[in-house]
């Protein structure tokens with residue numbers, strides 16, 4: 001291992017403490033007493049989609065403990081145990097959750113129960129955040145619906161009706177985003193987080209400026225990349241910088257101070273905090289909040 005200086009050692013110690021703390025939440029266990037379809041979902045989008053489609057006919061747990069960052073997550077033996085007990089295990093794909101491959105090696109559950117929810121989605125290299133394009137989100141809903149029906153054919157119509165209703169809500173937010181972003185002072189937003197908004201920006205013809213080049217949110221962006229973003233903001237007169245959920249807003253604060261701009265949150269919906277989970281936050285409520293904050297930051301005309 002590379003020799004570390006004092007400051008780096010302190011940072012490393014804090015990170016280790018943080019990860020011990022973050023992973024010490026008790027894991028939600030699947031109950032054995034009911035006949036519901038038992039689902040284990042890796043990330044918040046498929047966790048929430050499954051809840052919305054299956055409602056009272058499913059029991060769904062999230063692999064990520066509340067507030068834990070999705071890319072650098074390391075599964076524990078208890079996660080394997082939960083997958084072995086589940087009827088379905090739903091994940092997004094090998095780019096988003098590289099840790100799933102190792103996890104699957106240790107399980108004895110039959111492969112028919114393992115659902116790659118990105119099936120049919122056109123994957124863009126270096127951006128696994130497929131759920132932030134509403135067509136992809138709809139496809140994920142279809143994949144989850146098909147998996148639930150295969151496990152529980154007696155409730156086929158129930159799942160299909162719920163999925164239909166939910167997809168209308170996805171279409172509604174998609175339409176409102178498209179309309180809102182048509183008439184804004186800026187077509188660019190500055191995100192001081194890892195590259196999570198590629199699909200989203202592409203869908204609405206926007207540019208997302210970020211100093212992060214790596215998917216690993218632990219890696220600090222290079223000062224040169226930060227200065228490039230600062231220069232662009234000054235050149236265009238952009239007055240807002242977005243910070244990432246579940247990540248320290250330190251970088252956004254630096255950029256905001258450098259450019260005399262304001263900070264707003266922007267949530268990529270990978271996972272939610274314990275407080276938000278308890279509050280009943282959903283994928284759709286996260287998007288509503290993102291839409292509101294983007295309209296403000298890009299100075300859009302629509303209210």
Ligand SMILES: [Zn+2]
Pocket residue numbers: 070071129194195196268270
């Ligand atoms: Zn991400």
